[in-house]
Amino acid sequence: MGAAYDPAPMDKVYKMLIMAEVGREDVVFDLGCGDGRVLIAAARRFGSRAIGIEIDPFRFLFAWFMTIISGQTHRVRIRFGNFFNKSIGEATAVMLFLYGPTNNRLKEKFKRELKPGTRIVSYIWEFDDWQMVDCLPEDKIYMYVI
């Protein structure tokens, strides 16, 4: 596991997506997508395609259910499993609300799989030794670019 379930407040979710300037041309990944709120917001508010990966079977099913009720099944996909073992190369923006050690363990995967220019936005946790390109310190939202 890379973090326990704890949904990000919706105002933080919107600030993360706005910081990454996501739009219709983007593929937004949420690693550990919980109830799918980040994906649904990215699809509904910004018109992005959005892909979530979730390891907890209950959260996975709930996120899928929330996607159906939101009417965003044409834009949102939820994948069941461990994000360390799933391909993320399609992403143009990655949203994270995990733990600091998990962020740092993901660095090698990000460098290997993500395209140059992909934005990574993390709520609460920073990356050790990576140069931040934008931040909202009072919201604890930090952005990095591959």
Ligand SMILES: C[S@@+](CC[C@H](N)C(=O)[O-])C[C@H]1O[C@@H](n2cnc3c(N)ncnc32)[C@H](O)[C@@H]1O
């Ligand atoms: C702090 S919650 C964040 C949920 C959502 N991203 C949000 O911002 O509301 C972290 C989520 O990551 C999931 N998770 C933790 N480790 C994971 C892993 N290795 N692969 C996939 N999901 C994982 C947990 O089950 C939990 O739902």
